[in-house]
Amino acid sequence: MTMSTGTxxxxxxxxxxxxxxxxxxxxxxxxxxxxxxEDTRRTVKILNRYEVRTTLFIFHEYNxxxxxxxxxxxLRDGENVALVSDAGTPxxxxxxxxxxxxxxxxxVPIEVVPGPSALIAALVVSGLPTDHFTFEGFLPARRExxxxxxxxxxxxxxxxxxxxxxxxxxxxxxxxxEIFGDRRACVVRELTKIHEEI
Numbered sequence: 783m784t785m786s787t788g789t790x791x792x793x794x795x796x797x798x799x800x801x802x803x804x805x806x807x808x809x810x811x812x813x814x815x816x817x818x819x820e821d822t823r824r825t826v827k828i829l830n831r832y833e834v835r836t837t838l839f840i841f842h843e844y845n846x847x848x849x850x851x852x853x854x855x856x857l858r859d860g861e862n863v864a865l866v867s868d869a870g871t872p873x874x875x876x877x878x879x880x881x882x883x884x885x886x887x888x889x890v891p892i893e894v895v896p897g898p899s900a901l902i903a904a905l906v907v908s909g910l911p912t913d914h915f916t917f918e919g920f921l922p923a924r925r926e927x928x929x930x931x932x933x934x935x936x937x938x939x940x941x942x943x944x945x946x947x948x949x950x951x952x953x954x955x956x957x958x959x960e961i962f963g964d965r966r967a968c969v970v971r972e973l974t975k976i977h978e979e980i
Contacts, residue, residue, distance in 0.1 A: 786860055787858055787889065787890050787891065788815070788821050788856065788858075788859070788860050788861045788862045788893070789816060789857075789863075789891045789892070789893055790857055790862075790863050790865060790881070790882065790888070790890050790892050790893070791810050791862065791864045791865065791893050791895055792864065792871075792872050792873060792894045792895065793864045793866050793872070793895040793897075794866075794870060794871040794897030794898050794899065795807065795828055795867065795869060795897070795898070796828060796897075796974065797870050797903060797973045798869065798973060798974040798978075799901055799974040799975065800827070802830070802897070802974055803828065803897060803898075804895065804896075804897050806833075806895050807858075807895045807897055808832045808834065810864055811834045811864055812834050812835075812836060812894050813862065814862040814863055814864040815837070815862055815863065816836065816837045816838070816853075816856060816861065816863050817836050817837070817838050817863075817864045817865075817866060817950070818839045818840075818841040818864065818866070818881070819838055819840065819841065819868075820840070820841065820842045820867045820876065821840075821842070821868055822838045822869055822971075825838060825866060825868070826838070829889070834943050837970070839852070839853065839863075839913035841853060841865070841877070841878075841881065842876075842877065843876070843877050844952055846880060846881070850877075850880065850881050854881075854884060854885065854888060854890070857888075857890045858886060858888070864895075865881060865882070866886075869900065870897075870900045871896070871899045871939065874899065874901065874917075874919075875919040875920055875945055898974070900945075900973055901943050901945075903970075903974070904943060904968075905941065905943060905968045907973075907980050908941075908968035908970070908971060908980075909966075909968060910941045910968060911940075914936070914939075914941070915940050915943060916940050916941070916943070918935065918943065918944050920944070920945045920947075921943050921944060921946075921954075923947075923950065925953070928954070928957065929957055929961065932957060932961040932962070935962075936961055936962060942965075955969070968980065
């Protein structure tokens with residue numbers, strides 16, 4: 783008797799406001815065998831709000847190889863696994879994409895449970911053109927490498943979306959103004975939270 787492979791569910795979770803979750807996401811999170819998450823402290827807030835009692839499994843940048851192998855083993859053993867990030871859609875600027883790639887390579891079925899996405903939310907409230915855009919994620923933290931990455935984008939005409947840590951926003955904006963020149967920009971933070979700023 784052969785066991786069928788489990789499904790990897792890529793589940794979007796709220797950016798900040800816990801009401802921004804789909805009914806399907808809640809159902810999937812309740813039904814899977816395990817939820818792979820970056821930080822249990824953040825994920826448990828969502829799970830408690832919706833009375834989800836599924837076991838959590840830590841999967842993040844620093845354990846992605848070992849944890850990824852364990853998740854793939856569970857999937858091959860027929861368990862269904864949900865992948866979530868701390869906020870928004872997994873696999874965008876986090877190691878989730880590597881797990882998805884490995885699962886695809888191993889013939890594991892993948893299902894997306896769409897929902898909140900910080901990059902799309904930021905884009906639509908920015909007032910910048912939304913018909914053509916590029917997402918650059920986090921640029922390198924080291925100044926020289928970050929400046930080089932910006933210089934490579936200096937002639938880009940599309941709306942550019944970047945992620946940046948709060949500690950580097952000021953230096954990022956200073957360098958961006960110098961390299962990109964007189965170009966409209968929008969900074970957003972704490973999307974969907976009480977202290978949201980645009």
